[in-house]
Amino acid sequence: MPGRGHPPKDKSKKMFSEYAKKPGWIEVICGSMFSGKTEELIRRLKRAKFANQRVEIFKPGIDTRYSAEEVVSHDATAIMSTPVDSSASILLLSGDVDVVGIDEAQFFDDGIVDVCRQLASSGIRVIVAGLDMDYLGKPFGPMPALMAVAEYVDKVHAICVRCGDPALHSHRLSASDRLVELGEKDIYEPLCRHCFNKCMENSD
Ligand SMILES: [Zn+2]
Numbered sequence: 001m002p003g004r005g006h007p008p009k010d011k012s013k014k015m016f017s018e019y020a021k022k023p024g025w026i027e028v029i030c031g032s033m034f035s036g037k038t039e040e041l042i043r044r045l046k047r048a049k050f051a052n053q054r055v056e057i058f059k060p061g062i063d064t065r066y067s068a069e070e071v072v073s074h075d076a077t078a079i080m081s082t083p084v085d086s087s088a089s090i091l092l093l094s095g096d097v098d099v100v101g102i103d104e105a106q107f108f109d110d111g112i113v114d115v116c117r118q119l120a121s122s123g124i125r126v127i128v129a130g131l132d133m134d135y136l137g138k139p140f141g142p143m144p145a146l147m148a149v150a151e152y153v154d155k156v157h158a159i160c161v162r163c164g165d166p167a168l169h170s171h172r173l174s175a176s177d178r179l180v181e182l183g184e185k186d187i188y189e190p191l192c193r194h195c196f197n198k199c200m201e202n203s204d
Pocket of ligand 1: 160
C-alpha cells in the first residue's frame with residue numbers, strides 16, 4: 001500500500017510522457033504564404049544552434065528567390081542553408097548532425113517522406129516547413145504524407161487581407177497557371193476560407 005501523501009504507483013502512468021525522451025522525431029510546420037512558417041522554422045533551429053546542437057538546413061534547389069545559400073524568410077531573418085536538387089541528397093549530407101531543417105518542403109519529390117523517416121529513426125530531430133495547400137487549395141506535393149508520419153504538426157496562419165480572419169489559403173493574383181511559381185505580395189494574398197471561396201466562384 002502506498003504511504004499517506006504519496007500517489008499510488010502506477011507503472012503505466014509513470015512510463016507515459018507527452019514528449020519523446022529518445023532522440024529522433026519529425027516536426028512539421030505548415031500553413032499558407034505569409035503565415036510565418038519559415039520564421040518558426042528559423043526560431044526552432046536557432047534555439048538548437050544556441051544549445052550547441054549540430055544543425056543542417058536544406059531547401060529545394062528550385063527556390064532561388066533571394067539567395068542560394070540562405071533560408072530567407074519575408075522578414076529577412078536568415079539562416080545559412082544548402083540547396084539540394086533531390087531529397088536523396090539530404091540523406092547523403094546529413095551525417096553527424098543532431099537537427100535537420102527542411103524549408104519549402106512542398107517542392108521536394110515524394111522521396112522526402114522516406115528520407116525524413118530514415119533521419120528520425122537514426123536519432124535526428126527533423127523539422128519540416130512547407131505550404132500545405134497550393135494556390136487552388138489542393139494538398140501540396142509530399143506535405144500531406146509528411147504531416148501523416150510526423151510526431152508533431154503545427155499549422156500556422158496568415159491574416160486574411162480582405163476580412164482579417166485567420167487565413168489558410170494562398171490566393172494567386174496573377175493570371176499564370178503554373179503550379180511552381182514563387183513570389184511575393186504582388187502575386188499572392190493570404191485569404192480565409194470564405195474570401196477564397198468567393199474569389200474562386202468569381203473566377204469561374
Ligand atoms: Zn477573409
